Amino acid sequence: MSVSVKDGVLSLAQSISCHAWNGDFSRLAFCPNDNSVHIYKKTGNDYEREHVLTEHDQTVTSIAWASNSNTLLTCSHDRNAYVWVEQDGTWKPTLVILRINRAALQVKWSPNEDKFAVASGAKCVSVCHYEEDNDWWVSKHIKKHDSTVTSVDFHPGNILVATASTDGKVRVFSAFIKGMDKRPEYTPFGKRVPFNSEVLGEYEANGWVHSVRWSPDGNQLAFCSHDSTLTVVDVTQGAPGIVQTVKTQELPLCDIFWVNDSKIIGAGHSCRPFIFENQNGTWAETQKLDDKKGGPQDNKRSAFSIFQNKDKMGQDNNVKTLNTKHKNAITCIQRGPNNQISTSSLDGQLVFWNV
Amino acid sequence: MANQPYLDCIRATLTASVCLQNFPSQIIERHNKPEVEAQTSAELLCAPVTISRNDKQMIHIETSVNSVRISVKVKQSDDTDRILCKKFMNFLNQRAEDFIILRRKPIEGYDISFLVTNFHTEQFYKHKLVDFVIQFMEDIDKEISAMKLAVNARARIVAVEYLKTFQV
Numbered sequence: 438m439s440v441s442v443k444d445g446v447l448s449l450a451q452s453i454s455c456h457a458w459n460g461d462f463s464r465l466a467f468c469p470n471d472n473s474v475h476i477y478k479k480t481g482n483d484y485e486r487e488h489v490l491t492e493h494d495q496t497v498t499s500i501a502w503a504s505n506s507n508t509l510l511t512c513s514h515d516r517n518a519y520v521w522v523e524q525d526g527t528w529k530p531t532l533v534i535l536r537i538n539r540a541a542l543q544v545k546w547s548p549n550e551d552k553f554a555v556a557s558g559a560k561c562v563s564v565c566h567y568e569e570d571n572d573w574w575v576s577k578h579i580k581k582h583d584s585t586v587t588s589v590d591f592h593p594g595n596i597l598v599a600t601a602s603t604d605g606k607v608r609v610f611s612a613f614i615k616g617m618d619k620r621p622e623y624t625p626f627g628k629r630v631p632f633n634s635e636v637l638g639e640y641e642a643n644g645w646v647h648s649v650r651w652s653p654d655g656n657q658l659a660f661c662s663h664d665s666t667l668t669v670v671d672v673t674q675g676a677p678g679i680v681q682t683v684k685t686q687e688l689p690l691c692d693i694f695w696v697n698d699s700k701i702i703g704a705g706h707s708c709r710p711f712i713f714e715n716q717n718g719t720w721a722e723t724q725k726l727d728d729k730k731g732g733p734q735d736n737k738r739s740a741f742s743i744f745q746n747k748d749k750m751g752q753d754n755n756v757k758t759l760n761t762k763h764k765n766a767i768t769c770i771q772r773g774p775n776n777q778i779s780t781s782s783l784d785g786q787l788v789f790w791n792v
Numbered sequence: 793m794a795n796q797p798y799l800d801c802i803r804a805t806l807t808a809s810v811c812l813q814n815f816p817s818q819i820i821e822r823h824n825k826p827e828v829e830a831q832t833s834a835e836l837l838c839a840p841v842t843i844s845r846n847d848k849q850m851i852h853i854e855t856s857v858n859s860v861r862i863s864v865k866v867k868q869s870d871d872t873d874r875i876l877c878k879k880f881m882n883f884l885n886q887r888a889e890d891f892i893i894l895r896r897k898p899i900e901g902y903d904i905s906f907l908v909t910n911f912h913t914e915q916f917y918k919h920k921l922v923d924f925v926i927q928f929m930e931d932i933d934k935e936i937s938a939m940k941l942a943v944n945a946r947a948r949i950v951a952v953e954y955l956k957t958f959q960v
Contacts, residue, residue, distance in 0.1 A: 452914055454814070470914070495822065496814065514816045514824070540816035558818040584835045585818045603857060604835050645836075645857060647813075663811070688811050706811040706918070759917065766811070766913075783914045 438486040440477075446762055447484060447787040449475075454496060455769045456781040460504030462774035467781060468497035474511055476528070479774065492519050492530045499543040503550040512541035512555050518565075520574060533574040535563040539585075547591045552614060554598050556586040562600050564612045564632075579610045580634050588648045593655040596621050596630060597637070601646035607660045607668075609638035609676075625656070625672035638676050642668060647705070648692045659701055661690035667703055667713055669720050681720050683713055694770040694778065696792050702726075704767035704780050708759060710790060726790055727761050762788045798845045799926055805841055805853055806862070806922040812910035815858040826859030826909045851929070852902060859909040861895070862925055863902035866932055876939050877903055880932070893921065904932075 440447060450469030457466050465477045465484065474490040474497055495514035502509050509521035509528065516537055519530040535541065539558035546553045552566040555576075562579040584604035591598050591612070598612040611630035613620075624630055626637035644663035651658055656673040665685045672678035688706035695701055699715035712724035765784035773779030777789040817823040819832045827836045836857045844850030852863040866881075868874045881904050888894040893912055895905040908921060 498814075514822065516821060538821050539818055540822070542816075558816050560818065584833065585815070688808065691813070759919070764917065766813075766918075768813075 440484050442482045442484075442789065444762075445789045447789075448785060449477075449484075449787055450785040452765075452783045452785045453769070453781040453787065454783075455499050456771060456779065456787060457500040457502040457509075458771055458773060458779070459502045459507060464502075465787075466500050466502060466509060467787070468500060468511075469785070470496060470783070472496060472513065472515075474500060474509075488528055490521065490528055490530070493517065495540075498541060499545075501544050501546045501553065503546045506550050508546075508550070510544050510546060510553055512544040514540040516540060516557075518544055518553075518555055518563075531574070533565055533576065535565065535576050536578065537561065537563055542585065543588050545589055545591055547595050547612070548593050549595045551595075551617060552612065554589045554591065554612060556589040556600060558585040560584060560586065560602075562586055562589050562598065562610070564598070564614070566614050566617055577614075577632060578634075579612070579632075581608070581610075581636055587646060588660075590650050592624070592651050593653065594621055594624055597624055597626060597651075599649045599651060599658055599660075601649040601660055603645040605642050605644060605646065605662070607640040607642060607646055607649050607658070608636050609658070610634065611637060625678070626676045638672075638678075640668065640670055640677075640680065642666070644689075647690065650693055650695055650701075652695050652698050654698050657698070659693055659695065661693050661703055661705070663689045665689045667693065667701065667720070667722075669701070669713075669715075683720050683722055685711065685722055687711070691766055691768050692770045694772070696778065700792070702770060702778055702790070702792055704770055706766045708761045708763040708765060708767060708782070710767065710770070710778070710780060712792065726792075727763075762786070795845070795930075798843070798849075799930070801843050802851055802929075803922055803926055805843060806860075806925060807919065809838075809853055809855040809860045809862075810908060810913060810918045810921060812858050812860065812908070812913050814910050814914075824858075826907060827856035828854050828859040828861045829907065852899065859907060861899065862906040862908070863899040864904050864906075864929055864932075865901070866903045866929075866936065868903075868936075872940050872943060873936060876936050876943070880936065880939075893924075 452470035454468045454470045472493045476488040477484040478487045493513040497513045500511050512518040518533045521528040537557040537559040541555045541557045543556040555563040560582040563576045565574045565576040568575045582602045586600050586602045588601040596613050599609050601607050613632045642662035646662045649660040658670040661667050667683045669681050670678045690703040690705035693703040701713045702710050704710040709727040714723045763782040767780045767782040769781045778792050781787045817825050838855040840854040842852045849867045850865045854861040868877050888896045893906045893908050895907045898905045
């Protein structure tokens with residue numbers, strides 16, 4: 438099965454819940470909003486289906502592809518996470534015992550790819566690392582959440598982890614694994630950071646928090662919440678840091694991504710991405726991508742179109758189709774090939790943006 | 793129409809409410825329920841909003857993380873209206889499955905209710921769902937007025953014919 442990119446848009450399925458690229462952007466993994474994961478191989482502008490992984494029982498919510506070790510991680514509503522290793526041209530799954538009794542919503546590799554964190558509906562985060570002696574993945578829980586954890590992200594230092602939850606709070610914890618991690622010289626939240634579910638930092642959002650991400654240098658933490666705002670916390674000078682909130686006039690953002698240390702791309706229910714930039718210390722929304730000039734219909738033809746609509750659809754008002762590339766909420770943003778950003782949405786399309 | 797600010801307000805509120813996401817139940821494992829119907833976790837529910845034009849016409853919007861419940865109270869000024877509305881709503885409710893987003897029973901105090909879940913927003917355009925609800929509200933008012941006129945006209949004709957027999 439082969440598809441090509443047309444005008445920056447790749448139509449892959451009826452609906453896409455999440456996607457991920459491998460290290461050299463030659464392969465794309467995504468879930469078509471069901472219990473399978475499709476892996477496509479990229480050759481220029483064409484994408485060809487290579488594998489279909491069907492180990493999960495329910496919707497796969499998140500895919501994480503480790504760029505160096507080429508290990509694939511998937512988690513799903515069926516409370517499981519699988520680690521996939523490519524052997525002899527096929528992907529072999531290993532079940533990870535997360536010890537959660539509710540759905541897993543997001544999974545992320547740590548920067549050193551030696552451990553990963555899973556956000557779950559069991560109001561906890563499962564941090565898993567590989568134990569050599571038993572040849573399996575061991576999980577430890579970070580509790581202290583009052584509601585489902587929707588998103589999780591590792592700090593570039595490999596020690597701290599930030600979590601976003603539907604209880605309206607973003608929390609920072611330590612995911613320090615004894616015997617695997619070296620004690621950090623410095624973290625913005627203190628030098629002594631043992632793994633004990635202690636909340637190192639807590640930030641309030643006015644609504645459900647959908648996504649949380651650390652900046653590439655680890656000095657800033659950004660999160661988007663359901664009140665259509667993007668909040669950036671600057672912890673360069675240490676915790677708790679300076680909090681800045683950018684209010685948007687659009688529908689809520691579902692996911693955000695740091696393009697670089699002073700630029701964030703956010704996208705969500707408005708079906709188009711927005712760029713937020715740090716100009717002289719203040720964050721603001723600077724650009725709306727996917728700006729098509731001109732509305733769906735010209736003024737000259739509006740009288741004609743009214744009667745046409747009355748005849749065809751029995752309605753007076755103009756039938757508006759969305760003039761954005763994405764036709765439904767954008768749920769996942771990743772760094773894509775050719776230095777572009779790729780966004781996937783519930784309309785089944787993957788779109789590439791030049792940022 | 794004088795109704796326009798009322799409908800614009802409803803459109804704006806609904807556009808914001810219909811931003812839903814797939815949310816697995818945090819109470820029962822492997823389940824996925826509309827949280828606005830389950831009403832189990834307070835943090836997943838938004839404060840319900842009532843937009844009313846007057847005390848006879850209002851719309852009640854209850855939002856949650858993965859579902860929205862929209863209840864409409866239709867204008868009914870006299871007994872004929874009430875009977876017509878009741879019969880009409882009954883007719884629609886019995887065919888709720890074909891309507892997809894209709895709820896089989898209206899919420900207490902309202903005449904008709906819709907339940908929109910994240911699965912509906914994945915299938916349909918959000919702005920078309922909102923358009924549908926608003927168009928529906930307008931159409932119901934028009935239909936009931938038309939039916940009332942028809943009933944009254946018929947009643948008059950029947951009465952005239954009947955009383956002709958008593959003409960001297």
